[in-house]
Amino acid sequence: xxxxxxxxxxxxxxxxxxxxxxxxxxxxxxxxxxxxxxxxxxxxxxxxxxxxxxxxxxxxxxxxxxxxxxxxxxxxxxxxxxxxxxxxxxxxxxxxxxxxxxxxxxxxxxxxxxxxxxxxxxxxxxxxxxxxxxxxxxxxxxxxxxxxxxxxxxxxxxxxxxxxxxxxxxxxxxxxxxxxxxxxxxxxxxxxxxxxxxxxxxxxxxxxxxxxxxxxxxxxxxxxxxxxxxxxxxxxxxxxxxxxxxxxxxxxxxxxxxxxxxxxxxxxxxxxxxxxxxxxxxxxxxxxxxxxxxxxxxxxxxxxxxxxxxxxxxxxxxxxxxxxxxxxxxxxxxxxxxxxxxxxxxxxxxxxxxxxxxxxxxxxx
Numbered sequence: 001x002x003x004x005x006x007x008x009x010x011x012x013x014x015x016x017x018x019x020x021x022x023x024x025x026x027x028x029x030x031x032x033x034x035x036x037x038x039x040x041x042x043x044x045x046x047x048x049x050x051x052x053x054x055x056x057x058x059x060x061x062x063x064x065x066x067x068x069x070x071x072x073x074x075x076x077x078x079x080x081x082x083x084x085x086x087x088x089x090x091x092x093x094x095x096x097x098x099x100x101x102x103x104x105x106x107x108x109x110x111x112x113x114x115x116x117x118x119x120x121x122x123x124x125x126x127x128x129x130x131x132x133x134x135x136x137x138x139x140x141x142x143x144x145x146x147x148x149x150x151x152x153x154x155x156x157x158x159x160x161x162x163x164x165x166x167x168x169x170x171x172x173x174x175x176x177x178x179x180x181x182x183x184x185x186x187x188x189x190x191x192x193x194x195x196x197x198x199x200x201x202x203x204x205x206x207x208x209x210x211x212x213x214x215x216x217x218x219x220x221x222x223x224x225x226x227x228x229x230x231x232x233x234x235x236x237x238x239x240x241x242x243x244x245x246x247x248x249x250x251x252x253x254x255x256x257x258x259x260x261x262x263x264x265x266x267x268x269x270x271x272x273x274x275x276x277x278x279x280x281x282x283x284x285x286x287x288x289x290x291x292x293x294x295x296x297x298x299x300x301x302x303x304x305x306x307x308x309x310x311x312x313x314x315x316x317x318x319x320x321x322x323x324x325x326x327x328x329x330x331x332x333x334x335x336x337x338x339x340x341x342x343x344x345x346x347x348x349x350x351x352x353x354x355x356x357x358x359x360x361x362x363x364x365x
Contacts, residue, residue, distance in 0.1 A: 005322045006329065007346055010053070012255055012287055014216040015165055017098060019053040020321065021342045024291050024332035025102040025167065025222070027058045027073060034061070034068070034075035036084030041091040047335055048097025051342030054328070055097055056167050056220070056258075057088070059104035062150040065117045067105040067175075076101055076154045086161040098164040100220065103154050105147060107175030108135050108184070109228070123147075124178045125192060125201070130229035131183035144191060144201065147175070152208035155217075165218030168205060171260045173227035176202050180235055180245075181227060195244050206252040219253055220289070224260035225276065231262070239269055243283045250284040257284065258330065261292035265316060277326035290320075291330035314345070 010017040023044075031040060044055050061067040063077035075081045085101065092099040108124035121127075123143060127136035139147075155166045170176040178184040179201040185192045191200055202221070209219055227233045236242035246257070259277035261268075268276045277290035294317060317329060334341050334353070344352050 002318055002322065003346060006318055010287075010327060013165075013218045015054075015098065015218045017053040018096075019051070019342065019346075020328045021051070021053045021345075022289055022291075022328050022330040023047050023052045023055040023335050024330040025056045025058055025169070026332055026336055029070050029072040031072055031074035031081075031084070033071055034073065034078070035080050036074045036088055038087065040074070040084065041088045044088055044097075044099060045091040045095050046339040048092045048095035048099075050335075050338075050340035051346060052097060052331075052335065053342070054164070055092060055099040056330070057099065057101045059102050059106075059169055060085070061104050061106070062147065062154045064105060064123070064147050064150050066110055066112075066115070066120050066123050067147075067150070069106045069110045069115050071116050076103060076157065077150070082157055082161055085158075085163075089162045093162070100163055100165040100167050100218075101154070101158050102167040102169050102222070103151055103158075104169040105150075105175040107173075107178045109174055123175065124184060126184060126186040128178070128184045128186065130173075130227075138187060141189075141191075148201070148204050148208050151205045152212040155209040155219075156212040159213050159217055165220065165255075166209065167220040167222055167258060168202070168209070169222055170202055171222045171224035171258075173229045173233075176205070177224070177227065180223070181233060183227075183230070183233065195241070196248065199245065199248055203248055203252040206249065206254060210253040218255045220256040220258050221249060221254045222258035222260060225268075226260075226262060239272075239279060239283070242268075242279060246280060246283050250286055254284075254286065256287045256289060256328070257281075258289040258291065259326075261290070264290045264292040264294060266292075274325060275320070278320070281324075281326055287327040289328040289330050290317075290326040291332065294329060294331045294334060 007019045060074045060076040108122050108129040110122040112118050112122055121136035123139050126138045129135050158166050185198050225234045236245050257280045259280050261276050267273050268279050277288040281288040
């Protein structure tokens with residue numbers, strides 16, 4: 001197992017990491033009334049102490065009343081919540097780690113009657129949870145603009161409390177991805193229709209975040225082809241379509257792309273061995289993060305049903321990393337189970353890696 005590249009330095013703008021291991025965002029409903037507690041700070045500090053280079057937090061919602069699906073999901077607005085996150089940052093930095101919040105709006109994935117402000121309808125570009133499933137009226141332009149501003153304010157607040165950058169959640173069928181996906185974006189104005197128009201919401205968010213922070217503050221965008229509503233869905237079916245999707249986002253100011261797959265070892269397009277992160281790096285020239293069942297044998301959908309997963313060799317992952325197919329590796333469930341996963345890999349203590357228990361899963365972001 002050649003771990004030289006995995007444990008080499010990485011730099012991007014103001015971000016400087018000691019290794020290439022990233023903690024993937026995994027939603028936890030352990031923040032009463034949206035306020036991160038000292039236990040949340042301890043949770044992330046343990047992963048930093050365990051050798052993780054960069055922590056991307058659980059999804060934390062921007063300042064829109066219908067951004068969240070549960071009152072115990074942390075929010076990234078309001079004096080108390082930001083004070084809680086500042087404590088998280090301080091504890092992670094004390095442990096030598098780096099941390100970014102994943103800024104999130106759940107869109108039509110919110111079930112109104114189970115969420116805060118149940119009297120308000122959920123929000124989506126066309127009010128569709130999935131193709132053919134209407135749940136609300138389309139978002140008004142004024143609502144779209146206010147959500148863009150909410151992302152920008154959250155990013156500004158992240159910088160002010162010492163976060164090392166931010167990640168925008170543009171994957172898995174949540175609000176931004178609902179704009180990307182033609183199946184849920186049936187608008188006939190400048191926010192829908194062509195791929196260019198469907199990407200406009202994310203582009204305006206990226207530009208607003210850049211304007212509210214500074215040129216050296218790193219912006220990560222997480223995106224996926226698959227959706228929670230449809231695992232077979234695709235934003236792009238060819239490399240050319242993927243280029244049409246990615247280049248405007250790259251030009252808008254994304255510094256790193258976080259490319260979500262169910263299994264990182266699956267090739268994205270027929271005739272090429274590159275995975276989604278590999279294709280994204282080839283097209284944009286920007287650093288990429290690969291993610292999807294790292295260190296485990298089965299994808300995380302079985303974990304939702306309480307199914308366990310055994311460990312899987314990461315030799316092929318390290319070979320791809322050495323070949324510069326991608327730059328960073330995000331680890332989810334393995335780090336949820338074992339905060340010391342990174343150090344155990346570094347120290348060749350792989351026999352100590354735990355079999356993942358599906359029963360330990362918090363909802364994955």
